[in-house]
Each structure stands twice: as C-alpha cells, then as structure tokens.
Amino acid sequence: MAEIIVVTSGKGGVGKTTSSAAIGTGLALRGHKTVLVDFDVGLRNLDLIMGCERRVVFDLVNVINKEATLNQALIKDKRTEGLFILPASQTRDKDALTVEGVEQVLNELSEMFDYIVCDSPAGIEKGAQLALYFADTAIVVTNPEVSSVRDSDRILGVLQSKSRKAEQGGSIREHLLLTRYNPVRVQAGEMLSVEDVQDILAIPLLGVIPESEAVLKASNQGQPVVLDQQSDAGQAYLDAIARFLGEEREHRFLEVQRKGLLSRVFGRKG
Amino acid sequence: MGILSYFRTKKQSSASVAKERLQVLVAYERNQRNQPDYLPQMQQEILAVIAKYVDVSMDDVQVNLDENCSILELNVTLPEAVKS
Numbered sequence: 001m002a003e004i005i006v007v008t009s010g011k012g013g014v015g016k017t018t019s020s021a022a023i024g025t026g027l028a029l030r031g032h033k034t035v036l037v038d039f040d041v042g043l044r045n046l047d048l049i050m051g052c053e054r055r056v057v058f059d060l061v062n063v064i065n066k067e068a069t070l071n072q073a074l075i076k077d078k079r080t081e082g083l084f085i086l087p088a089s090q091t092r093d094k095d096a097l098t099v100e101g102v103e104q105v106l107n108e109l110s111e112m113f114d115y116i117v118c119d120s121p122a123g124i125e126k127g128a129q130l131a132l133y134f135a136d137t138a139i140v141v142t143n144p145e146v147s148s149v150r151d152s153d154r155i156l157g158v159l160q161s162k163s164r165k166a167e168q169g170g171s172i173r174e175h176l177l178l179t180r181y182n183p184v185r186v187q188a189g190e191m192l193s194v195e196d197v198q199d200i201l202a203i204p205l206l207g208v209i210p211e212s213e214a215v216l217k218a219s220n221q222g223q224p225v226v227l228d229q230q231s232d233a234g235q236a237y238l239d240a241i242a243r244f245l246g247e248e249r250e251h252r253f254l255e256v257q258r259k260g261l262l263s264r265v266f267g268r269k270g
Numbered sequence: 271m272g273i274l275s276y277f278r279t280k281k282q283s284s285a286s287v288a289k290e291r292l293q294v295l296v297a298y299e300r301n302q303r304n305q306p307d308y309l310p311q312m313q314q315e316i317l318a319v320i321a322k323y324v325d326v327s328m329d330d331v332q333v334n335l336d337e338n339c340s341i342l343e344l345n346v347t348l349p350e351a352v353k354s
Contacts, residue, residue: 153300186285189283189286190285200292
C-alpha cells in the first residue's frame with residue numbers, strides 16, 4: 001500500500017508544482033518508488049516542470065475513461081530511478097474526474113508504488129477536493145504573504161472536513177512547507193517570519209524553501225530543483241524530504257547569509 | 271518638530287501588521303467554518319419571525335453557537351421605540 005501525499009495550497013502560484021516535482025524526485029532519490037500525479041485537469045504543468053512534456057501520450061482522464069491502461073499513461077523519468085509521472089489531461093471538461101475514477105486509479109497505483117504524490121490544482125473547488133480526498137498526508141505549500149496564509153488556512157479546513165479520512169472520523173497528517181522565503185526581508189520586518197506563519201496556521205513545519213534563482217533556472221530546463229544539489233532551494237527541499245521520512249534535520253537558510261570576502265569581491269552568487 | 275519625530279518610537283513593521291490582520295481574520299473564519307451548515311438558514315427564519323412583530327434588520331440579530339454545539343445564544347437588538 002502506497003502513502004498518498006497531496007501537495008496543496010488553496011492559492012495559486014505559491015509553488016505547488018515546483019514542490020511536487022521536488023518532493024517526488026527527492027523521495028525517488030531516497031530509493032522509494034514514487035509516482036507524481038498531476039490533478040490540474042485543463043492546466044497541466046507538472047510535465048513541463050519535470051521536462052517530459054513531449055513524451056505525454058495518454059493522461060489521467062484517459063486512464064479513468066479506460067481509453068488507455070495505466071502502464072501506457074505512466075511516463076518513466078529518465079534521470080531518476082523509480083520515478084514516474086502521470087500527467088493531467090488538457091481537456092476543458094470540468095467533470096472529467098470522478099471520485100470513483102480517481103479512487104480506481106489510486107488503488108491501482110497503490111499496488112505499484114511506495115508514494116503517490118498528488119499535485120493539486122489551485123482553489124477549493126472540485127478538482128482540488130478530488131486531489132486531497134484520498135490523501136493520507138497533506139503538504140500545505142504557503143508563501144509568507146497574507147493571501148497565501150489565509151488560503152492555506154481555508155484548505156486546512158477542507159482537509160479536516162471534506163477528505164475521506166475526515167469523513168471516516170480520522171485525520172490527514174498535515175505539514176507546512178513555507179516557500180519563497182526571504183530572510184533579508186523578514187529581518188527588515190517586511191515579510192512574515194516562519195514563526196509568524198506557524199503561529200497562525202498551527203501545523204508542524206516540514207521545511208522552509210528560500211526564494212531562490214535556482215527555482216526558475218530549474219523550471220526553465222524542465223529539471224526538478226532537487227537535482228541542483230548546489231542550490232539553496234535544492235538543499236532545502238532535500239532537508240524537507242529527509243524530515244518527511246522521519247530524520248532530524250536542522251532548518252537552514254532562515255537567517256541572512258553573510259557573504260564571505262571572496263564572494264563579496266567576485267560577486268559570486270550562492 | 272522634525273527632531274522630535276526622529277526620536278519617536280519606530281513605526282510598526284508591515285510584517286507585524288500582516289500578522290495581526292491574519293490572526294483576527296483566521297480566527298473569525300475558523301469560527302464560521304465550525305458552525306453547522308443550518309445556522310445561516312436558521313438565523314434567517316428566526317429573523318423572519320421576529321420581523322413579523324418588530325422592526326429589526328439582519329444586523330440586529332446575532333446567533334452564536336458554542337464549540338460543542340450545546341448552547342445556542344441569540345441576541346436581538348430591538349429598536350429604541352419598542353423598548354419604551
């Protein structure tokens with residue numbers, strides 16, 4: 001039986017797909033057979049972030065409608081062993097996903113993988129609810145910014161009332177992943193700090209990903225940022241994954257980095 | 271004046287303003303979320319009954335349900351004329 005993880009946020013543009021790609025890849029790097037499922041029907045992008053956009057033949061909706069088998073639709077990642085991608089459909093039909101259809105696909109995937117990472121669409125409508133409905137664990141991606149924090153709190157409400165776990169009287173494991181964190185602005189009092197966001201949302205902190213040039217560079221190239229192990233964001237994601245797997249890791253990149261003499265002279269970027 | 275304002279306490283940072291606003295908002299929204307689905311409808315119907323006898327508006331009625339749904343509190347602010 002696989003563990004089903006939903007990467008969700010309520011608000012769009014906070015880094016759900018980037019985080020899904022990084023977490024899925026990271027879990028596979030740690031030797032766990034992992035599948036990344038894109039639930040953003042109509043606006044798929046996980047394929048692009050993972051660099052397999054030209055290899056998409058069949059998608060999640062095709063599998064649900066039995067137009068293709070799961071094995072036909074799964075795309076094997078070329079860089080990371082044990083990692084597969086199940087792309088979303090580009091159909092405009094909002095009702096393409098059904099609870100029964102999704103359940104069947106997840107059950108089948110559950111036989112084949114250790115982890116199923118579901119990349120949720122933005123919002124709290126049907127698509128987002130389906131992405132989180134079957135989850136065991138939720139990773140709530142939040143930016144240190146008012147609208148993102150508010151929407152994260154709303155999605156926590158949905159997780160606690162509309163998920164299958166909640167309906168059965170249980171609860172989904174919740175994790176906070178704070179992304180696009182800028183310690184310089186936090187120090188200047190211009191940005192909510194990790195502690196501020198934790199005070200408000202009151203869920204365990206999985207990791208803090210610093211605002212980083214590496215993220216755009218990675219998505220430009222269709223390569224999950226964890227593969228750039230020199231980068232701050234890549235390392236922060238790897239730390240978060242280690243914590244997810246139960247390891248103790250200290251939080252890094254929370255303080256303003258003091259530049260060394262060499263990098264100050266030569267203007268090297270970290 | 272210019273020198274005096276220089277010594278005044280530093281303005282509150284925008285991040286702490288954000289935190290305060292969020293704390294108030296999130297507390298309010300959580301409270302709303304925990305209310306049973308029938309509450310708005312019930313509030314409307316109670317109001318309709320009261321409005322039959324007294325001139326009140328929606329804003330004059332507050333319905334609070336405590337966390338375990340054991341005490342229902344209904345506050346109706348009556349217009350001045352009726353009180354006397």
